[in-house]
Amino acid sequence: MLKTSRIGRVTLDGQLVGYWDREAARLEAIAASSRFGWQRRRILRKAADARAKAERSRQREAARNPAAQPTEA
Known part of the structure; x- marks a missing residue:
């Protein structure tokens, strides 16, 4: 049986976080x-x-x- 899960899905915003962090480091x-x-x-x-x-x-x-957010103590 196939199990479909959206947990591992990478959204555009998720990709943009990495892109802009890399771009800032490059700059x-x-x-x-x-x-x-x-x-x-x-x-x-x-x-x-x-x-x-x-x-x-x-x-x-x-x-x-x-x-998925970590809770602050």
């Missing part, structure tokens, strides 16, 4: 090797935007499945 690495301060600031702003987008997707993913 921070580029900023660390930037030659000029204005370049560094601009790239760090882009990295902060990417982290904000990851957090937004993380919250959507959490709202989608409230039973």
Whole structure:
């Protein structure tokens, strides 16, 4: 008998969390090797935007499945 389960399903928001986290890390690495301060600031702003987008997707993913959330003690 086939057992279908949605627990292992990866949603678009789940994929976006990983993507934006990787993109922010990549941008921070580029900023660390930037030659000029204005370049560094601009790239760090882009990295902060990417982290904000990851957090937004993380919250959507959490709202989608409230039973999977860890409880705080």
